Amino acid sequence: MFDFLKKAFKKFTEQLSGEKEEKEEKVEKKPEIAEEFKKEKVETEEKKKKEEKKEGLLEKAAKLITETKLSEEQFNKFFSVLEIELIQNNVAFPIIRELRENLERDLLGKSLPKAKLEEKIREILKQTVFDILSKPKQVDLVDLAKKKKESGSALVLLILGVNGHGKTLTIAKLANLFIKSNLRPVLAAADTFRAAAIEQLAEHANRLNVRLIAHKYGADPAAVAFDAIKAKEKDVVLIDTAGRQTLDANLMAELAKVKKVAKPDLTILVGEAIAGSDLVAQAKLFNEKIGIDGIILTKVDVDDKGGALLSVVQATGKPILFLGNGQGYSDLIPFDAEEITNKIFGNSS
Numbered sequence: 271m272f273d274f275l276k277k278a279f280k281k282f283t284e285q286l287s288g289e290k291e292e293k294e295e296k297v298e299k300k301p302e303i304a305e306e307f308k309k310e311k312v313e314t315e316e317k318k319k320k321e322e323k324k325e326g327l328l329e330k331a332a333k334l335i336t337e338t339k340l341s342e343e344q345f346n347k348f349f350s351v352l353e354i355e356l357i358q359n360n361v362a363f364p365i366i367r368e369l370r371e372n373l374e375r376d377l378l379g380k381s382l383p384k385a386k387l388e389e390k391i392r393e394i395l396k397q398t399v400f401d402i403l404s405k406p407k408q409v410d411l412v413d414l415a416k417k418k419k420e421s422g423s424a425l426v427l428l429i430l431g432v433n434g435h436g437k438t439l440t441i442a443k444l445a446n447l448f449i450k451s452n453l454r455p456v457l458a459a460a461d462t463f464r465a466a467a468i469e470q471l472a473e474h475a476n477r478l479n480v481r482l483i484a485h486k487y488g489a490d491p492a493a494v495a496f497d498a499i500k501a502k503e504k505d506v507v508l509i510d511t512a513g514r515q516t517l518d519a520n521l522m523a524e525l526a527k528v529k530k531v532a533k534p535d536l537t538i539l540v541g542e543a544i545a546g547s548d549l550v551a552q553a554k555l556f557n558e559k560i561g562i563d564g565i566i567l568t569k570v571d572v573d574d575k576g577g578a579l580l581s582v583v584q585a586t587g588k589p590i591l592f593l594g595n596g597q598g599y600s601d602l603i604p605f606d607a608e609e610i611t612n613k614i615f616g617n618s619s
């Protein structure tokens with residue numbers, strides 16, 4: 271899912287450090303052969319690096335001392351290219367600004383060993399992304415459910431989101447996860463609005479062999495949630511809700527009422543990664559009107575951009591709890607900021 275983002279960052283890192291060296295060596299070349307030239311350059315760089323290993327320590331040190339300064343002009347030229355790629359990859363403007371500020375602060379006008387430049391740029395980009403993703407405090411749902419069970423109560427989760435983003439399937443995935451930890455979920459079919467919504471949840475409940483609390487279509491969703499909370503022998507209540515395409519005042523009032531009645535421990539937004547900047551706007555709205563505690567980002571298996579992940583965390587200040595990466599019950603990955611950052615930038619820093 272992070273391929274495009276990964277490429278954009280990598281290209282920028284290489285270009286910026288490559289440009290730096292070209293200027294120093296005073297090599298003149300036409301822009302159209304620039305790419306080819308850079309490829310060759312990378313190859314010769316690699317050869318050089320291998321040869322360097324054979325050299326003595328003194329020679330190596332002498333090379334490292336060759337320090338350089340990056341000019342504003344060089345930086346701007348390449349950052350504007352990165353900026354466009356990031357926008358196209360659904361990375362929101364405040365994040366782009368943060369990346370720029372951090373790079374400028376650590377690179378512009380500073381003397382750096384030439385050989386370290388590429389590594390330094392990558393390190394700044396990686397650290398910025400990690401900081402954004404790891405800022406909101408992570409919540410472990412299974413752990414929380416176990417603690418609640420020990421204290422004699424059930425964990426109540428209210429699931430919200432736009433229609434079609436994956437709420438119902440994600441509830442089934444969560445139920446599966448809780449079952450595996452010997453916790454007993456109850457599903458509440460509080461989407462009494464959309465045709466077939468109750469049957470869809472009933473089908474999952476059947477397959478997973480968990481209890482379903484449902485009323486008729488058109489019934490009050492808050493009443494369904496209330497009945498689920500009263501159900502006996504349960505450790506977790508998962509409340510499915512309606513999410514129409516237009517997030518109007520009626521829907522928000524309906525959801526606010528469910529929340530007031532159910533008093534959930536956590537309100538979780540389910541949003542699809544492919545919605546990009548729309549998802550960011552929707553997440554902000556849900557957070558403002560209802561209040562959310564965390565996000566489950568679905569359909570990352572069909573999202574080749576990856577920027578929504580950063581943008582939605584930055585915009586809401588809420589943690590991503592899981593990534594949904596397929597249509598099977600086990601396609602739910604616990605979110606780990608470090609792992610994701612390593613996926614985008616590679617392991618070494």
Ligand SMILES: Nc1nc2c(ncn2[C@@H]2O[C@H](COP(=O)(O)OP(=O)(O)O)[C@@H](O)[C@H]2O)c(=O)[nH]1
Pocket residue numbers: 431432433434435436437438439440513568569570571572593594595596597601
């Ligand atoms: N590829 C993929 N499809 C998903 C994922 N999550 C949900 N879906 C699909 O998205 C569609 C809508 O899901 P549904 O749970 O009905 O969304 P809801 O309207 O929010 O309840 C269904 O076809 C799901 O199978 C995911 O992580 N990956």
Ligand SMILES: [Mg+2]
Pocket residue numbers: 437438439461467510
């Ligand atoms: Mg649904």
